[in-house]
Amino acid sequence: MNESATESAAIPCAEATLHHRVQFFETDAMGIVHHANYVRYLEMARIEWMDIHDRPYSEYVAMDRHFSTTRVEIDYKRAARFDDRLVTRVRLAWVRGASLGMSYEIQLDGENVAIAETRHAMVNGDGRPVRIPKERRDSLQGLLAGPPKARAGEKPS
Numbered sequence: 001m002n003e004s005a006t007e008s009a010a011i012p013c014a015e016a017t018l019h020h021r022v023q024f025f026e027t028d029a030m031g032i033v034h035h036a037n038y039v040r041y042l043e044m045a046r047i048e049w050m051d052i053h054d055r056p057y058s059e060y061v062a063m064d065r066h067f068s069t070t071r072v073e074i075d076y077k078r079a080a081r082f083d084d085r086l087v088t089r090v091r092l093a094w095v096r097g098a099s100l101g102m103s104y105e106i107q108l109d110g111e112n113v114a115i116a117e118t119r120h121a122m123v124n125g126d127g128r129p130v131r132i133p134k135e136r137r138d139s140l141q142g143l144l145a146g147p148p149k150a151r152a153g154e155k156p157s
Contacts, residue, residue, distance in 0.1 A: 099119060
């Protein structure tokens with residue numbers, strides 16, 4: 001995982017939090033959450049973020065637009081098991097003309113289970129890349145974290 005995404009995760013910005021109780025069917029023969037389920041958790045959190053901070057994903061679908069996932073990167077820190085209560089925090093990491101990135105922390109009892117990033121390209125119904133509409137892109141850019149603010153008595157770096 002690149003360092004910049006980890007650093008940006010510490011800066012307050014538009015965030016969504018998803019609470020999820022691990023179901024038995026999400027575990028593997030070793031009794032831990034199968035790694036593929038983490039991608040589902042990211043998707044659920046990202047849709048929640050959009051509902052809260054942007055617009056419901058169904059509105060993009062109605063416009064024949066989708067955010068196609070082009071990259072998923074997950075660093076697994078510890079195992080999660082059946083009945084664990086996971087908390088996934090998601091933030092917008094960056095926005096470009098036709099793409100955006102999200103950063104995530106999946107936690108159990110305040111400890112990181114996984115840290116992740118996803119990248120998404122806006123595409124039309126035929127799967128061809130298209131630009132994010134300017135008004136949406138401007139709105140999304142307003143949700144990005146700004147530079148860290150200096151604490152009282154500290155000089156900005």
